[in-house]
Amino acid sequence: xxxxxxxxxxxxxxxxxxxxxxxxxxxxxxxxxxxLYLMTWWIFSAGVARDLPLVVHDRDQSAMSRSLxxxxxxSPGLQVVLAANNEAEAFRLMRARAAFGLVxxxxxxxxxxxxxxxxxxxxxxxxxxASHAGVMTRDVRMVVSTLSxxxxxxxxxxxxxxxxxxxxxxEPVRIRAATLFNESGSYLPSLAMPVAFSLLHIFVAxxxxxxxxxxxRAATVDDWLGAADGRLxxxxxxxxLIPLAAFVVHxxxxxxxxxxxxGWPIAGSATAMLAGTLLFITAYLAAGAFLVAYxxxxxxxxxxxxxxxxxxxxxxxxGFPLLAMPTSARIWAESLPLTHYLQLLxxxxxAGAPLHAGLAALAILLGFTLALGAAxxxxxxxxxxQPATWGAA
Numbered sequence: 001x002x003x004x005x006x007x008x009x010x011x012x013x014x015x016x017x018x019x020x021x022x023x024x025x026x027x028x029x030x031x032x033x034x035x036l037y038l039m040t041w042w043i044f045s046a047g048v049a050r051d052l053p054l055v056v057h058d059r060d061q062s063a064m065s066r067s068l069x070x071x072x073x074x075s076p077g078l079q080v081v082l083a084a085n086n087e088a089e090a091f092r093l094m095r096a097r098a099a100f101g102l103v104x105x106x107x108x109x110x111x112x113x114x115x116x117x118x119x120x121x122x123x124x125x126x127x128x129x130a131s132h133a134g135v136m137t138r139d140v141r142m143v144v145s146t147l148s149x150x151x152x153x154x155x156x157x158x159x160x161x162x163x164x165x166x167x168x169x170x171e172p173v174r175i176r177a178a179t180l181f182n183e184s185g186s187y188l189p190s191l192a193m194p195v196a197f198s199l200l201h202i203f204v205a206x207x208x209x210x211x212x213x214x215x216x217r218a219a220t221v222d223d224w225l226g227a228a229d230g231r232l233x234x235x236x237x238x239x240x241l242i243p244l245a246a247f248v249v250h251x252x253x254x255x256x257x258x259x260x261x262x263g264w265p266i267a268g269s270a271t272a273m274l275a276g277t278l279l280f281i282t283a284y285l286a287a288g289a290f291l292v293a294y295x296x297x298x299x300x301x302x303x304x305x306x307x308x309x310x311x312x313x314x315x316x317x318x319g320f321p322l323l324a325m326p327t328s329a330r331i332w333a334e335s336l337p338l339t340h341y342l343q344l345l346x347x348x349x350x351a352g353a354p355l356h357a358g359l360a361a362l363a364i365l366l367g368f369t370l371a372l373g374a375a376x377x378x379x380x381x382x383x384x385x386q387p388a389t390w391g392a393a
Contacts, residue, residue, distance in 0.1 A: 007228040011238020014227040015211065019242065025210060029246040033203045037196050037254060041262070044192035048185055049135045051079040054101040055090045058083050062110035068121070068147055072103060077139040100132045101125040103140060113151055181267075181350045189264045189350050191318070194342050196254050198313040200247060201284050201338050207243035208288025209305045212236075213298030221384065232381055240285050251277045267352035276344045276358060279365035283337040284309075286372035293379035312338045340364045 019026045056072065058065045073080040081099050084090040093099045104122040112119040123140050125133045182190055215224045228235035255273075259265045266273055287308065291301040315325075315333035322333055333339045344361040347353040 003229070004231070004234050007231050007234035008238045008241070011224070011228040011235045012241050014224070015239055015242050018214075028203065028210070029207060029243060033199065033247075033250055034253070036199050037250070037257070040192055040196045040199065041188075041257065044187045044195075047188050048076075049131065049187070050076050052077055052101075052132055052136050053079050053081040053099045054103060054136060054140075055093050055099040056080055056083045057085075057087050057090050057102065057104045059107040060105050060109040064110035064113060065105045068103075068105060068143070071143045071147060072140065075139040075143055077135045078143075094126055100129055101136045101140070181352070188262055189258070193254075193258050193264070193349070194316070194318050194345060195313065196258075197251075197280075197341065197345060198316070198338060200250055200254070201280065201312070201341075202309040203250075204243065204247050204281050204284040205288040205291075205305050205309050206302075207247070208240060208285045209292055209298070209301045211239050211243065212289055212292040213301050215239075216292065216296070216383075217298040219387075221387070225384065232377065232384060236289065236377065236380065240289070244281060244285060247281050248278065251281065264349075266349050268348035269353065269355040269358060272344065272348050272353070272355045272358035272362065276341060276348070276362055276365060279362060279369055280337060280341040283365050283368035283372065286369050286376060287337070289376035289380070290372045293376045293383065296383070308336075309338075312336050315339065316342045318342060337365055337368045 019029070054072070056069050058069065069080055069083065072078050082090075082093065084093070084102075087102070087104065090099070090102045090104075094102060102122075102124040104124070106119060106121070109119045109121075121144055123137070123144075125136055127133055179185065215221050224239070225232065225235050228238060255266075255277075288301075288305065291304045291308070292298070295301045295304055314320075315329060315336060316322075316339045317333065322330065322339070325333060340361045344358050344365075347361075348358050
């Protein structure tokens with residue numbers, strides 16, 4: 001084995017001894033992240049939101065209004081929790097989070113429909129909960145449209161129109177909707193999977209910060225470099241190889257969990273996903289080393305790590321469109337490796353993009369790894385000659 005190889009191996013052995021002596025650091029590489037991945041899966045395990053509670057204020061008290069209530073309750077995304085006596089009671093339930101929407105049926109509904117006049121059913125929902133509102137609005141509109149079409153069709157049939165002719169008159173222009181890439185609308189691939197990989201990037205950066213920062217806090221930099229024959233490059237590689245191997249295993253676990261166990265296989269280039277995930281991990285290992293090198297303190301590096309990783313998912317374009325963000329927020333989002341990795345994840349895993357479509361994201365992730373890694377190495381090389389900075393908190 002070459003001199004560099006021996007130095008790296010010696011550094012790895014030293015880091016492994018340190019981890020075995022610190023069960024909490026070892027757990028941060030093993031059990032704790034795995035538990036959180038499984039918790040994320042468990043939270044979204046239902047896949048599709050069902051039986052979201054809504055309250056109905058029925059002022060008509062007719063066979064038609066009762067039929068509408070039954071149809072609402074039978075819709076998979078809705079559950080009628082109460083037919084309220086008045087709107088004040090309905091809003092009280094909504095403020096108490098016992099319901100997230102209100103269907104108000106006007107008096108005279110059945111009479112107006114029988115006379116051939118139109119009627120308006122009011123739908124009010126709690127806009128604080130966008131995901132609730134989207135699911136419930138879709139189902140309420142579908143139920144009301146179905147009931148309206150059935151009434152119109154029945155009326156035309158009574159007036160002597162044929163079934164085909166009546167159907168065409170009721171809906172002369174139809175829309176044929178096709179859901180792409182997530183036909184069932186499941187939250188597992190659209191939210192649970194990105195959240196799980198977002199957790200991964202937090203633990204990767206934290207592992208690098210902790211592994212490197214402890215050497216400076218404990219003023220054991222000489223021992224660390226000595227294990228690698230005094231060479232910073234092999235010492236740094238040896239320090240980070242164990243977390244790299246651990247989190248590659250974590251990523252493969254997530255691939256198996258979502259791709260095999262939960263039935264969402266990679267639709268596009270598996271090569272792009274595997275290469276992108278490896279570069280994603282190395283980018284955040286380099287970012288962790290960069291934070292320690294430039295803060296000169298484990299405590300400050302941990303704070304900076306939290307600032308960098310904890311809110312990153314909010315800027316990644318999963319919950320709010322990236323293109324709709326203000327310029328400053330967009331710049332910050334584009335400066336995070338997570339944003340580019342999740343774009344690769346969405347395009348390749350779910351949308352079936354081929355390898356060449358992911359090359360730009362792969363190049364960006366490689367750029368993060370090389371730039372942050374080189375900056376960290378340059379700064380650490382200077383700090384090796386500043387023992388006065390060792391031992392900082």
